Amino acid sequence: MPDLNGNQNGKKEENFAGKKLRALPYELLQRGGDAVKVDLQRNRLKQITGITQLKNLTELILCRNEFTDFPVDIRGLHQLEKLYINQNTIKTIPENVFPSLEKLRFLKMSTNRLEQLPQDINRCQHLVYLNLSNNCLRDLDPVVGLSNLKELYVERNRLTDLPELLFQNSSLTLFKANGNPLRKPPQEVCAGGLRDIQNYFAMLEANAPNQKTVKTMFLGNSMAGKSTLCRSLKQGCSVPVDVDDRTVGIEISEVDIEGIRFIVWDFAGQEEYYITHHVFITAQAFVILAINLSSYNMDAQSFTENVEFWIKNLQLRIPDSVVLLVGTHVDQCTDENDVKEKKEHIRDQVNEMVKTHIANLERSKKNFQDKEDSSLYYDQINQIEKLIEYKLKVLDLVPIDCTKEDDIVKLGDHIKSVVLNTDTFPNIDRTLPRSYYEVEKDIKELLKNGDIAEHGIVSQSTLLCDLKDRHITLDDEKLKLILQYLHRIGVIMWYKEIPELAGCLFVEPPFLISLFKAIVRHDLVQELKKISSAQLKSENALAVQKKKWINDYKYRASLNNVAIRILVRTELQKKYGVTDDDLIEEVVGSNNKEGSLLSLLKYFNVCLSTKHNSPLNPKANEFCPKTKWVASNPIVYEPDACLFPSYLPDNKQVEQKWESDDPEDLNIHVYFLPEIPHGFFHRLAIRACSLYSPYWIGKDQCMLCCGDRRLLLRERREEDQFIEIRCKENELETSEDIQKAWEVIKKIMIRLNKLTEQWQGLCLTVHTPCKSSDCDEYFEWNDWQEWLDDSGTGKCNIGLEEIHSCPNGHQRRTELLFPRTPDAST
Incomplete structure (x- = not known):
């Protein structure tokens, strides 16, 4: 028997959830006129014949069943206000269903297989909430015209362009579209939310230009030749890189290849840096994985260390990314046959790895489907199906000799052909208002002219004021939208979600990365040993403390805050000639205040403050009931060190x-x-x-x-x-x-x-x-x-x-x- 609960009006709510039903219960249909809410989730329903007998039904829950076709009998429920039919496998919805549901206010159809919507869905003029996430939709034109719609969710579909008219709906208050291959507006705009999208369309001209921009990440083990590749591609010729000049942390640069703009991130290969990679590796990126062919051995361990480790991490983080394998140090290989054999070995192992990955997912999916009550595991089955749908593209390895200019040119041409392939990069073209390009250009001019210091740190208010002088038609809100877009594509950095950093921008990202380098590096112990007596005295520290810092880091993964300040201050002065004490304190902090760098590292879960281990204070104020206790010696900034758990x-x-x-x-x-x-x-x-x-x-x-x-x-x-x-x-x-x-x-x-x-x-x-x-x-x-x-x-x-x-x-x-x-x- 179902669970029955009467509501205030004497109407009944009937619960048949999880009863393994294949048809509507007879007793429910017999009492049909009384039911206002019916919960039929987690059953095995494929159709709901007879549902029209529930003439007073206002809420119907059909999620987690086995519907492949939309149950058209629902159109007979003229009083229906809420419909949950998510987590099924519905592919299509026929016309002439929604016009009958004139009172429908809430519709949840997420996690199905919908490829298109019926054109008459906009006849549901009372619809306030609509969830279409986790489907296969390619356009949203049918929902334009829902004048009372307040919330719309279309995450993880196949949308490339959003209809401008949709955002002229003054009622819309919440819109989410993450996980789509969007180009108009780009995903980086949509990530800012509804207001950013509305401003984007307000600024968009009829003949707005397209820009081809690709965030490109160079990954690979230490000494794989990533920096040589980056610099050679930028110059268009061979640029050798000394061992002492290899990447520490991450280097950022831009490369233009015949009108295609590559924002290049060169990631250091030492294991110590992996903990910071997640901060900057983002979706919709092009990954170039450098593999040192001269040191590559055709065995399982060499493949795991040089290739599999990187591809598996990409499969987890950005499973729909494109990876180009580039074999380096060809000039140090035995002969052409040696290169050919290693290329074939890597190709075969990659194919086997991808095949095994899919097979494991399919097996896990089948295990859930074979369970006695598979409807209970719909979430898990759906998640696995999504993983199976992701197609990480691993392109054939391109072996090159970085000492030969011809090879560099050929690699550049190959990269260009890869990114222009719309099957590989469906959203390579981004439609942007002209003001986006103009603001970015103006920021570069402000830097060049010295209006922004070389280190690139500028307050939000100052930058907005300078930009408004150049763009009188753009208010603060629109300028902030553009700045946030530039942040998301990696041109500038603005962490407005961190309260301590919301008021400043880093318009020279390499400067911020150089600060990361100062304390997250493979040779940190050596850097600590280099701290001079004069640097110690500047922080009122002793040589014996330096020894303790080194031991604490080596054996407890703890780095003293004084040591952090010295290391970062040294980096600022050495690389940028920064002597501004206020700026240095803002970045590195002081005894009483945490600097912006540590705020960033903690925000990204790279480190955390160690516990304050000071003894109890016998002179502390006495606690009295019903009286607010006040600390006798409040400490503004307690911790004296940071713990880096990965070490x-x-x-x-x-x-x-x-x-x-x-x-x-x-x-x-x-x-x-x-x-x-x-x-x-x-x-x-x-x-x-x-x-x-x-x-x-x-x-x-x-x-x-x-x-x-x-x-x-x-x-x-x-x-x-x-x-x-x-x-x-x-x-x-x-x-x-x-x-x-x-x-x-x-x-x-x-x-x-x-x-x-x-x-x-x-x-x-x-x-x-x-x-x-x-x-x-x-x-x-x-x-x-x-x-x-x-x-x-x-x-x-x-x-x-x-x-x-x-x-x-x-x-x-x-x-x-x-x-x-x-x-x-x-």
Whole structure:
């Protein structure tokens, strides 16, 4: 029998969710006239014959069923106001359905297979909310004319151009279109939201010019020849690079190849720099992967280190990117046959790697589809299908001799032909208002004329004032839109989402990168040793402290803030001749204030402040009940060092504090398909430790405390890769304690889930392992993302029984396996 709940008007809400139904229940149709809301989600419905008997129905939930065709009987529900039909496999919607739904206000059709919309959908003039995300739509023309529409979601479709008329709708307040190959407006404009799109179209001229711009990233191992390639392509001839002149961190430059603008990012190859790569690697980029053919051995290890590592990371982060393999150091290979054999070996291994990747995804998808109630796993199946649809393009390897000008020219021609191929780069053309080009040109002129200092740091207010003098038709809002676009394509840097940095811009990105180089580098220990006595005295430090800084960094991955200030100040003075004390303090900070550089590194989860370990103050003000306590000696900036977790050598400290696992611990496993991204765990640890100050971090373990509860995060790189989250069972005495522990786990998982959004090529599943020893069974979380959604019900809909049994019959109280849902507690 369904769950029945009466509403205030005596009308009924009927719940048939998760009943494995293949047809509408007879008893529902018999009582049809009474129902105002019917929940039929998570069933096996393919059609809903007889639904028109529910004449008073105002809300219908049909998500997570097996519809391949839109159920046309819905047009008989003339009172319908809300329709959920998301998470099915609907490909088309016939005409003459929506004109009958005159009262429809809310329509959710996300996560289907829709290729086009019916032209008459704009007859639903009361529609306020429309979600079409995760489909295959190529145009939105049919939704133009929905005059009352306030929210429109079209993320992850196949849209290239958005209709200008859509944004003349004064009612529209929220629009999201991420994950489309957009060129008008470009994705970098849409990322700013509805207001930016409206301003874009307001500035767009009828004959607006197109620009071909490609963000190009050079990746590869250390000494693979990336810098030589970059500089040679820029000059159009061979430009040798000395070993001492190799890239440290990231170098940025521009290359123009016959009208195509390449914004080039040359990433250093040493492992120490990988933690900063995620800050700058973005979607819709062209990747050139340099491979040193002279040192390449035709074996599995050499392929993994030189090719597979990079391609797998790209598959996770930007799975629809284009990768051109370039074989370097050809002049140092034995002969032409040697080059040919290595090229064929790399090609065969890449093909096998891509084939294995797809096969693993297909197998995982089939495992979910073969489960007894596959509709419960629709989210996981859909995620995997999306991963299968991504087509990472790995182009054939081009071997070149960087010492020969002809080879450089040929490579430039080849790169040009690749980016002009519309099948490979469908959004190479960007339609932009002329003011975008003019503002960028003006910024370069301000730099050239000395109106902006050589280092390129300028306040937002100053830059806006200078630009308005040149563009009287552009107000602050439009200028900010253009600046944000230039930030997203890598021409300038403006981190307005960081409060400490919102008021300043870096119009010379290489300057900011050089600051990163000063403290995130492969030879940092040597740089610390170079600190002179005079530099130490400038910070009132001693030589014995320098020795401690070096040891702390080598063995604890901790870098003292005084050392950071000295290193960055040295870089500023050496490379840019900066002597402005105010500017130096703004960037590097002081004893009482954190500088902008550390704010950036922390924002991007590269490091976090170490705990302040000062002793208790016996002279502290006494605490009195009902009286506000005031610190006797407030510290503005407590921490004295920064921890870089990616450099930690072991887990000794964490293991000592955690002691040992207990089978009865609260314990969940978050599985990553196809694998855990490089650096993911340490970024998660930093985010989790920002919640709770008592923490200990290791190489692949992290322990934190919330009150008297200890929680452990542990990375497991086994055949199935997962992150484990545990909470000590012996510290949870009551059911209330257990639920509070689940709330802490929830906060960590929210941050984990949010962090995962930065890797488009990931699919997550969550399990609770059986607590009985020698049992390999587990309990699956089907609705874990709904539990994380604070804007929704917050339910974890995995059965409401007091006791759960694993397939082998081992039983445990539900609250030790899953958080209790609101329904379970009533």
